[in-house]
Amino acid sequence: MTTTRVVLPGVVDPEGLRLEQVDLPAPTTGQVLVAVEASGISYAEQQMRRGRYYDQPAFPFTPGYDLVGTVVDLGPGTPAGLLGQRVAAMTKTGGWATHALVPAEDLVPVPAGVDPAEASTLVVNGITAWSMLHRSAKVRAGQTVLVHGANGGVGTVLAQLARDAGARVIGTASPRHHDALRDLGVEPVDYRGDxxxxxxALAPDGVDAVFDHVGGAGLFASHRLLRRGGTLVSYGTAATRDGSGSPTWPILKLMARLAWWNVRPDGRRATFFNVWAGRRNPARFQARIREDLGNVFARLADGRLTTHVAATFPLEEIVEAMRLAESRTIVGKVVLLPRGGGSAGR
Known part of the structure; x- marks a missing residue:
């Protein structure tokens, strides 16, 4: 099987991304071959392009944190019923290709009738949002939460899931996105101001949970905004995306700060969310992923959750796709359609 894939050769501008065709081996024991129909551009790939993602593989490699596609070949020991099924998987790398080899145990069924691009927006973002909301912060009906970057890929999903859980949602974004946030039931604030x-002004007594992917100096304000019993969930260091030096150092500083806050007896909790936590226990990890993504897909299928596909592009237009994803002008997520198609500005 020949696959076309995007290659990230090193720290390059978007124009440095290249396409190549390579032969894939047949799937081995426990693997399946997936014809990829959609793969999103996540913030992680924006960091990887800069060499700033703290556990990215060595260059060169094919990015693609998630994929949605159809199983077209089975390796030994895989269930025969998977053949022809539309599935999703969180891959960390390798999704930006026409075909990919994936462990069968990592697959999650995609509900019938769900568009592949829409499903792709919910793989990493949906797992992250659901896990942070229900496992890390344990948000309940009647509580108030603050979502930083509420117009982004994770933010739009997180805001909707929080509303679905009965919470009041305050979200940061630039003013051009405020109307879109109001349509989601979010009370917007301008991230560029105080x-x-x-x-x-909206929540004088503070909030019950803050979801912060930015880090940096703003993390202190996020912690101060918690009322007693509240939880700060940190899940990134976007403030350091364009920095230099070790990509690990910002994470270590962040973890140290969260740990320090947790030893102070002030009734507030701070935690770091890593979507790959628990991977050392594969069975438990995979069960959690299937449950959380299954819950998100179910809400998409029954209309309680809407996706925000900012634009779709074929692999051949990866440069334009990457530039749009990094422009900070969009609501939702840019999605690659490796098997053709695409409508910029969708």
């Missing part, structure tokens, strides 16, 4: 003062 976020702490704006949130205090």
């Amino acid at each position: 976020v702490e003062a704006q949130v205090r």
Whole structure:
């Protein structure tokens, strides 16, 4: 089987991404071959392009944190019923290709009638949002939460799931995205202003949970905004995306800060969410992924959750796709359609 894939050769501008065709071996024991129909551009790939993702593989490699596609070949020991099924998988790398070899145990069924591009927006983002909301912060009906970057890929899903759980949602974004947030039932604040003062005006006693992917100096305001019993869930260091030096150092500093806050007896909790946590226990990890993504897909199928596909592109237009994804002008997620198609601006 020949596959066309995107290659990230090193720290390059988007124009440095290249396409190549390679032969894939037949799937081995426990593997399946997936004809990829959609794969999203996540914030992780934006960091990888800069060499800033803290556990990315060595260059060169094919990015693609997730994929949605159809199983077209089976390796030994895989269930025969998988053949022809539409599935999703969280891959970390390898999704930006026309075909990919994936462990069968990592697959999650995609509900019938769900568009592949829409499903792709929910693989990494949906697992992250559901896990942070229900496992890390344990948000309940009647609580108030603050979502930073509520117009982004994770943010739009997180805001909707929080509303579905009965929570009040305050979200940061630039003013051009505020109407879109209001349509989701989110109370918007301008991230470029004094976020702490704006949130205090809406929630004088503070909030029950803050979801912060930015890190940096703003993390202190996120912690101060928690009321007693609240939880800060940190899940990234976007403030350091364009920095230099070790990509690990910002994470280590962040973890140290969260640990320090947790030893202070002030009734507030701070935690770091890593979507790959628990991987050392594969059975438990895979069960969690299937459950959480299954819950998200179910809400998409029954209309309680809507996706935000900012635009779709074929692999051949990866440069334009990457530039749009990094532009900070979109609501939702840019998705690659490796098997053809695409409509920029969708």
